[in-house]
Every structure is written in C-alpha cells, then in structure tokens.
Amino acid sequence: MSSAPVEKVDVQPVNKKENRSLYVKRKKIHPKKATGTFRQLKWIIMGITLAIYYVTPWIRWDRPGGAPDQAVMIDLEHNRFYFFFIELWPQEVYYITGILIVAALSLFLVTSLFGRAWCGYSCPQTVWTDLFIFVERAIEGDRNARLRLDKAPMSFDKIRKRVSKHIIWLLIGLFTGGAWVFYFADAPTLLQDLVYFDARPIAYTTIAVLTATTYVFGGMMREQVCTYMCPWPRIQGAMIDEESLSVTYHEKRGEPRGPHKKDDSWEGRGHCIDCNQCVAVCPMGIDIRDGAQLECITCALCIDACDSVMEKIGLPKGLISYDTYTGQKTAEPIKKLNVRFIRPRTIAYAALLCVVGSIMLFTLLTRSELDVNVIRDRNPLFVQLSDGTIRNGYTVKILNKLHETRRYQIQVEGLETSNIWLQTEGPRNHDMIVRVPGDAVSAVKLFIAVDPEVMGDESSLDLDIVIKDIVTGKTDSQETTFKGPR
C-alpha cells in the first residue's frame, strides 16, 4: 500500500461539549481550507446565489404606463409588488403567504431528503460567512498563518492585514445592504441618487443597518448565529428521519482510531488515522466523529478533508460521508450508499407542495384585472325618504388593474328597486357609469331606494352589485344586503 504522510493538525473542536464552558468567551475558529467535490459545489452555489441576489434588481422589464420597468420590485409607496409578468396589489398579499408556504414546504422536503442542505449550502449566513472566510484567507493566509498572526505582536504587517481585511468585509457588507435597497426602487435611479447623496434617508439607514449586520454576522459571529440565534436547527429535527441524509462519520470503519505509519498493517484497527483534518476544516468548530450534533450544518467540508486524507493513505474514500441513520446502523465498513428517497414523509411534503403550487398557479392565471368591493353604510343603516321608500347607501370600490382608463357600468341585480343613483351624479340619475383611471381604485357612493312593499316583512334583502367593463363586457360582482326598518 502506498501512502503519503498526512499532517496531524493540532486542533481542539471548540464546540465539542467538553470544551465549551458556559463561563468562557467564544474561542475563535480558524477553519482550514478544504478542497474537493463539496467545496467545489459550495463555490458554485455561492456564485449562483450571490449573483441572483446582486443582479436581480438590475433586470429590466417593460411595463406600460407609469409602472416601473424593473423585473422584481417591491413598491412600498404605491403598494405594488412586481415580479416579472406578475403584479400584485395589496389585497393579494395572500400570494406572498402562498410563496412563504411553498418555501416552507420546499425546505421541509429538502430537509427530509438531504438533511440540512439549506444550512450547508444556500443559507445566506453560510454563503456570506464563506465569503468572509475566503477574504480572510486571501489576506491573512490559511489556518496556521492566521493562528500565527493572532499570536504575533502588533506590527505594521499585522495592522495592514487586519485593516485591509476589515475594510473588505465592510465593503462586502455595504454592497449587501446596497443591493437590498435596489429591490425597493428603480435601481439605476436609486444608484445615481445614492452616489449624489440625494436618496431618501431610509435608503441610507437600511444600507447602514444591513452593512452592520452583514459585517457582524458574517465577520464576527459566524457559527454563533447558527448555534445560538437561528431557530431552524431546533425545528429541523422534526423534519428529519432515519432515511434523511446527513454528514456522518462511519464509526465501524474508523474505530479504533490512531496514528498510522506508512506500511503499517491496517489489521485490527480502524481507518481513522486521527489526523484531525476533519476538525480543522469545520467552520462550526466541532468534531464530526462525536456523532450527529446540533452545530453541524452539513457543509460536507469534513468529507472533502477526510477524502483527501484517505486518498493519500490509499484507502477508499467515504470514512466521513453523506449517509442516513439507517445506513449507519446497517453499515458495512465500506459500502455503497443506499437511500430511500420515496417515503411517506417525502411523498406527503411533495404532495402538499404540488397542491399549494397548483392553487397558486391557478389563481394567478385566472386572476382578474377588475375587482369590486362593496361597503354598505352603517350609519345610518337606512333612510326613509319623503315618498315612503327606504334607501340604503353603499360605497362601491372599483379596482382597475390594467394600465389604461376604463369605464364601468354599475348594475343592481336580484332586487326590485325604485331608484338607483350615484351620489356624484345627483338623484334619479340612472346612467351609472364610472370612470376608473388605470392602475387605480375609484370609490363611488351608490344609493338604492326600495319600496316598503317590496321589503314586506323582511328586515334585510340580498342583492348583487355588478360592475361591467363597457368595452370588454367583463364583469365582477359582489353580494351585499339591503336593510329596512323591520
């Protein structure tokens, strides 16, 4: 067997239970650089997620009228949410609720399949921390160099490295906060305003707050956010079962561990050479060989580290690998991964996901560009007119979601009326046409008078108020009631 020397790292997993006293300050973690498949995958995902975040506000999307030409924009001032071809009004926030439900269900599904894949790869905290560590490594060097620098006395070189690291971190924070505000305004205009100090104070405040949180969370707090602040690690225990994948150390194969010299026999001992490489790369400061731990974000960097060790000493990879709890129990020391992806739990999550997704898609495709809301006057409930008829007042709100002015006719159905008129048109005017400007809501006051004979002994009657687009003939209606004295 050929094997190359493997450096044993002198490292303490700071988050190991025995090492973590409640009474001491957090010890700094200096994760060592890992190389391998998963590290590669993480770089790619980091690139994609960051690109989505920074680029999205700059995608243009032509919209008619005064609507913003930005593909994704949250227009708080005018209460609109734009997402490519979708334009949401405030009363449609249930779509946002829907998106949140879909997001939650997707997270459940992914977690039940792949464990904490979200945490390890695409959680913003992970992505930005990774980015911050990348910067740190580029400036101060890898683990050993950083440890040395920490211990080194103040010197010009140390100050230079520290200052430039923090400046770059702050810049990343600044761009993070900066990118966020672009989602809330026309990006090119806002950028110009920001540069000329012309933008609104709230924009600067938001940027300042997000710069600070990115800098503090990504640069200073790192794993502590995941360990102490994030509720998700606590919740996901409920999503995971014996068939979910997670990063595991194969005890049967690895133990008993111990240093191994070249050409020694592997008989009677485990494959773990106790080189601590897996501990050194862990950004969470834990030792995966202690078993599943709350702190582990399944970033798989320890897999990469151990795999390269195995390669060097000429053993098969996978001493640390993605595996399921069942797989662990039945593990042969060296074996093929065998995961049941289709299980009641995943079927349930996937089915729910499909249901919610189709409901959203359906409502989105059939949503009308016209909407009517009727509010009946309650004060007074009804009025008696001099000719004895009973009159009710209604406020009719017509929403025109199109970007051009429309004319709508108001009709009353299901009730024998004596008189109908609009407040603005004056009494006894039956030509009930309302003009609604594009992308706006118009409220008109409608009066309906009914003969007491029609009311009979009823204290209230049902009716429909129907709005008809004069050009297209499209209608929308709302049911309401007519109240009388009895």
Place this chain on the structure above:
Amino acid sequence: MSKVEKDEVSGTETTGHEWDGIKELDTPMPRWWLWTFYATIIWSIGYWVVYPAWPMISDYTAGTFGYSSRSEVEQEIAEVEASRSEITDALVTADLSEVKNNEELYQFALAGGRSHFAVNCSQCHGSGAQGGPGFPNLNDDDWLWGGSVDAIYQTVKFGIRSDHEETRTGEMPAFLRDEILEKEQVLDVAEYVLSLSQEGRDGEAVARGQEIYANECAACHGENAKGSYELGAPNLTDAIWFYGGDKETIVRTIANGRANVMPAWTDRLDDSVVRQISLYVHSLGGGE
C-alpha cells in the same frame, strides 16, 4: 461584613441570596451595559438644560431650545393650512352648485366636510347625520329650509332662530297654550293632518279639522299642506316627521308649538369650512 461565599463552578461571589438551594451569583453588569447607562445619565443632564423638563410651582423650566409640543402642533397646523390655502380659496370663491363638476375640489370639500361635520354638527344631528326627534335627519330628501346646496349653506352659515341677525326664523305657534284654539279643535286639526298621509282617519273630525287648518295653519304650511321653505314649515303630506308622526306627538306640537334652534356657524368657522359642511350635507343623498 458577612463572609463572602464563592461559587465553586464559576468562581464568582454570590450575593448571599438563596432560594430552594439555588444561589444567586453576584455577576457584575457587562461593561458595555454600564457605559450605556452612564451615557444615558449624561444625556439626561443635557436634556434638562435644552428641553423643558422640570416642573416649577406654577410653571416649568422652558429649556434653552424653547421647545414645546404645543408650538410644534401650532406650526404643523399652520403649515397644513398654508398648503391647503389654494384649494380652500378656490372653494370660497366657487359657485357652490358648480363645485360638483370640479372633481378635485368636490372630493376635497366632501372629505373636509365629513370631518368638520363630525366635530361640529354630529352632537345634534348624529355621527351619520341621521338626526333624531327634533333634530332633522340630513340623509333624507325632506327639507325644512330647502335642500339645495345654497339653501343648506345659508342655514349652516346663519343658523335657525340663532342670535345672528341674518338668521332664518319662523315659528310654530302654541295654539292651545296661547288659547288660539280649543282642545277639541286641536284634536281635530291633528286628525286632519294625519289624514293627509294616512288613509281611514275619523271622517267627521277630519272635516272639522280641515276648516280650522284653512284658517289657522295654511298661512304657513300652505293650502295643500306641502310646507314652505321660506318659513321652515314642514311638508305635512309626506312620510317623514320631524318630531314624530303619531297623533299624540302631533297634538303636542300643535298645542305647545315648536321652535328649535340651530346656531349660526359663520362666527365660529371659516367660510371655507361652512362651505365644506354644506357640500357634505348636500351629498348625503337627499340634496336637491
């Protein structure tokens, strides 16, 4: 001094307090917390000097900034009024019956009228302007003094039987109390009045009452009892009653007379506000 006890695990002194075997550690405040605390103390001293802070016997320390929330409110109100002056000026000079054709002005007047009505008028007429016995319902289409927007404006501005010299006046005499009519006659007139809007009243009494009506009442309420806007005499033939439409109430009205008062608002409110209220009342659904 009592002996200081140290906690074994943390090495921190305890406060000596113990509950159910649990001892409280005498952990000092975090430094950042203390510094924040000191900073707030320093800040508060500056605050006492700069802002009004200390109550005196009959006054308070005004602070070097001369700040008061009242002056701030006054300033804000003045600003709002200034920003609205253009539209309120336009309203004051506008022809009231034409305002409806000016969408912006009309909506402004209705919105303003609604809130001014709530502040000044709702005490008598009700928050929905629905009135009550003796206080006209402003939503219906029956008017004592006229329901055109100009007539309403006139009423709001100068009031009814108010102390303004241009007030509208008109009075329902007390026919029984002032001994103009006998008790029987009052009952007969009431019966006649009821017959104007109700079928099947006592025919003989109606006939007697009609005669008395022609002599005593027609001068104000009109020969056909349709009422008069000039005198504020109500229409007696419709379905709406000012004080109540049962016989007892009508008899009481005839016997004792009526003379309700509405204040003149011109001395208390801006002309623009009076106009907003008038337009709002007119818009309630019964305006002529």
